[in-house]
Amino acid sequence: xxxxxxxVGGTNLKAGLVDGAxxxxxxxxxxxxxxxxxxxxxxxxxxxxxxxxxxxxxRAQVGAIxxxxxxxxxxxxxxxxxxxNIPIRDLPIAGLIQEKWDVPVYLGNDADCxxxxxxxxxxxxxxxxxxxxxxxTGIGTGLILNGKIIRGVNGCGGEGGHMVIxxxxxxxxxxxxxxxxxxxxxxxxxxxxxxxxxxxxDSVMWTIASGDLEQVGGxxxxxxxxxxxxxGKQVVELYIGxxxxxxxxxxxxxxxxxxxxxxxxxxxDDAYLLRPLRERVARLRFDQMSDCHTLIAKxxxxxxxxxxxxxxxxxx
Ligand SMILES: [Zn+2]
Numbered sequence: 001x002x003x004x005x006x007x008v009g010g011t012n013l014k015a016g017l018v019d020g021a022x023x024x025x026x027x028x029x030x031x032x033x034x035x036x037x038x039x040x041x042x043x044x045x046x047x048x049x050x051x052x053x054x055x056x057x058x059r060a061q062v063g064a065i066x067x068x069x070x071x072x073x074x075x076x077x078x079x080x081x082x083x084x085n086i087p088i089r090d091l092p093i094a095g096l097i098q099e100k101w102d103v104p105v106y107l108g109n110d111a112d113c114x115x116x117x118x119x120x121x122x123x124x125x126x127x128x129x130x131x132x133x134x135x136x137t138g139i140g141t142g143l144i145l146n147g148k149i150i151r152g153v154n155g156c157g158g159e160g161g162h163m164v165i166x167x168x169x170x171x172x173x174x175x176x177x178x179x180x181x182x183x184x185x186x187x188x189x190x191x192x193x194x195x196x197x198x199x200x201x202d203s204v205m206w207t208i209a210s211g212d213l214e215q216v217g218g219x220x221x222x223x224x225x226x227x228x229x230x231x232g233k234q235v236v237e238l239y240i241g242x243x244x245x246x247x248x249x250x251x252x253x254x255x256x257x258x259x260x261x262x263x264x265x266x267x268x269d270d271a272y273l274l275r276p277l278r279e280r281v282a283r284l285r286f287d288q289m290s291d292c293h294t295l296i297a298k299x300x301x302x303x304x305x306x307x308x309x310x311x312x313x314x315x316x
């Protein structure tokens with residue numbers, strides 16, 4: 001039997017065919033154009049059907065459909081409460097899909113789905129709990145404890161990016177100040193890079209960014225640090241410091257088997273990101289006396305994690 005995992009992004013719908021062993025065997029995608037709930041359900045079903053037909057699978061071989069949404073989901077009612085970027089409010093999507101395709105439909109938050117996808121690899125090694133931290137525009141976190149997603153009472157659980165790590169710090173989209181994601185996301189890194197550049201006109205970061213602050217990216221400071229630039233090294237150290245504070249909060253709270261770091265920033269060389277991060281967390285964490293510690297690892301599935309995890313929702 002197969003399961004279809006659908007990843008609803010801000011701009012695209014992606015559907016993956018996942019076999020009984022949890023392996024992604026094929027995928028399809030289409031642009032997301034929001035017209036109405038009915039059209040949306042039609043598009044989702046159409047994409048899933050196209051996936052099945054193109055790969056020579058019978059509809060009867062699909063046992064379930066799982067879907068991940070960028071927002072708040074009421075998994076029990078099969079409804080999407082609200083999403084960012086798409087004007088969805090209280091949409092009973094599971095029922096709408098089932099009118100067209102009578103299989104169980106499972107819903108999840110996209111960060112939770114990605115965590116579930118990554119968890120599958122580590123569960124095979126006997127691990128039971130995982131936190132996925134995705135460093136992007138914000139910080140998405142998904143928590144899997146004892147094989148179950150921590151959804152919270154209302155589907156808003158596991159928002160690690162909005163832990164305050166600097167009281168009265170930088171304003172956040174959530175209304176508070178000093179949230180972790182304002183400092184340790186890719187956007188936080190870019191802001192700190194620009195601030196450091198403004199203070200150091202001789203930094204090689206200006207050359208890397210072609211003299212234009214708009215050209216600064218998540219790699220600018222790392223690239224400068226690799227070239228021996230002092231200001232670049234300072235940004236990287238500052239950034240890893242903020243990343244480590246939030247990670248240590250999560251580790252102290254949950255002591256999971258593994259914390260996975262994903263998102264574009266996680267592709268940096270281990271010598272510049274993962275290794276110093278592990279060293280920093282090792283000094284900060286509460287469990288100094290223990291000889292068993294949370295593993296800090298790189299996420300492995302990249303952009304496929306959401307689809308694979310959505311297909312695994314029935315088990316979590
Ligand atoms: Zn916040």
